[in-house]
Amino acid sequence: EPEVTQTPSHQVTQMGQEVILRCVPISNHLYFYWYRQILGQKVEFLVSFYNNEISEKSEIFDDQFSVERPDGSNFTLKIRSTKLEDSAMYFCASSGQTDTQYFGPGTRLTVL
Amino acid sequence: AQSVTQLGSHVSVSEGALVLLRCNYSSSVPPYLFWYVQYPNQGLQLLLKYTSAATLVKGINGFEAEFKKSETSFHLTKPSAHMSDAAEYFCAVTLNTGGFKTIFGAGTRLFVKA
Numbered sequence: 001e002p003e004v005t006q007t008p009s010h011q012v013t014q015m016g017q018e019v020i021l022r023c024v025p026i027s028n029h030l031y032f033y034w035y036r037q038i039l040g041q042k043v044e045f046l047v048s049f050y051n052n053e054i055s056e057k058s059e060i061f062d063d064q065f066s067v068e069r070p071d072g073s074n075f076t077l078k079i080r081s082t083k084l085e086d087s088a089m090y091f092c093a094s095s096g097q098t099d100t101q102y103f104g105p106g107t108r109l110t111v112l
Numbered sequence: 113a114q115s116v117t118q119l120g121s122h123v124s125v126s127e128g129a130l131v132l133l134r135c136n137y138s139s140s141v142p143p144y145l146f147w148y149v150q151y152p153n154q155g156l157q158l159l160l161k162y163t164s165a166a167t168l169v170k171g172i173n174g175f176e177a178e179f180k181k182s183e184t185s186f187h188l189t190k191p192s193a194h195m196s197d198a199a200e201y202f203c204a205v206t207l208n209t210g211g212f213k214t215i216f217g218a219g220t221r222l223f224v225k226a
Contacts, residue, residue, distance in 0.1 A: 031212060043156070043202060043216040056213055091155060093214075099144040099163065099206045101214055105155035 002026045004104035006092050012110045013082055021077045021107045023092030032075045033093040033101060034067065036060070043091065049075065082111045114139045116203050118217035126225045131175075131190040133220045135203030138184060144206040145186045146214070147177055151199045159201070162186060173197070198224045 005024045013019050025032050034046040047057040049067050066078045075094075079086055089108050093101040119134040137143055145162040160171025167179045177188045186203060203217040 033212075033214075035214075042218045043204075045213050045215065048213055095212055099208065099212050100146075100158065100161060101206065101212060102158070103148075103156040 004092055004094055004102050006090075006104040006107050008107060009105065010108045010110070012112065015084060015111055016081050019079050019082055019109065021079075021090050021092075021109070023075045023077075023094075023104055024073050025075055025092065025094030026096075026102060027073070029094035029096045029102075031055075031095045031101075032067075032069070033095075034077045035091045035093065035103075036088040037091065037106075038085075038088045046077075079109075082109075084111050087111045114143075114205055114207055114215055116205050116215055116217035118201075118203050118220050120220055121218065122221050122223065124223040124225060125193045127195055128192050131188070131193045131197065131222065133188040133201050133203075133222065135177075135186045135188065135217060136184050137186060137203070137205050139205055139207070141207070144208075144212075145177075145179060146204045146206060147171065147175070147186075147188050148202045148204060148216075149173075149199050150202065150219075156202065159188070193222075193224045195224050195226065198222055 007022045032049040037043045047061045048055045064080050089106045091106045092104040095101045115138050117136045147159040148156040160169045162169050162179045170176045175190045200219045200221050202219045204214050206212050206214045
């Protein structure tokens with residue numbers, strides 16, 4: 001069964017460093033998303049991406065964040081200058097023409 | 113504004129007992145409603161979804177949920193809890209905003225006692 005994959009599973013970085021989180025969505029899906037979950041809190045929407053552009057973003061997704069689909073398979077989330085409060089689990093998701101999103105296993109980002 | 117409220121951050125049941133996890137939503141348009149399950153240190157797994165075809169929706173692992181428009185509820189149930197059901201459960205509403213944006217409830221952690 002096709003699934004969304006994410007790498008790395010755990011990323012540790014120093015405050016102020018740039019990180020790139022990678023995702024491989026399900027191959028025939030057209031919509032891509034990033035969510036985050038701070039430890040002990042709910043899952044929060046960050047951004048949705050369709051047709052090579054952002055279709056919607058939340059107030060969390062400020063200028064420090066960017067997304068890209070650099071090739072036909074990967075979907076990345078970049079955080080330019082990480083802050084302590086960026087520590088969270090980041091989930092990638094994808095969907096086809098339907099409403100159902102399929103989530104990856106997540107990348108745990110720890111900012112020291 | 114659309115929102116999802118899950119009543120009870122923690123629910124504890126005995127093995128074999130009924131599981132009832134409550135979810136209420138607010139949405140200005142007909143909602144797409146979902147339940148996801150998250151096992152420790154894992155991602156989000158889709159349990160079931162409501163997309164207006166039927167008000168009673170059956171999902172995986174013996175779970176089901178009933179959509180009640182008059183109560184704006186989408187409660188999750190399972191007749192008999194199993195130890196393996198212990199996990200965090202999230203109710204969510206997905207909005208068609210050009211893409212599909214999902215808003216999650218705060219989650220309910222289910223404990224199952226032997």
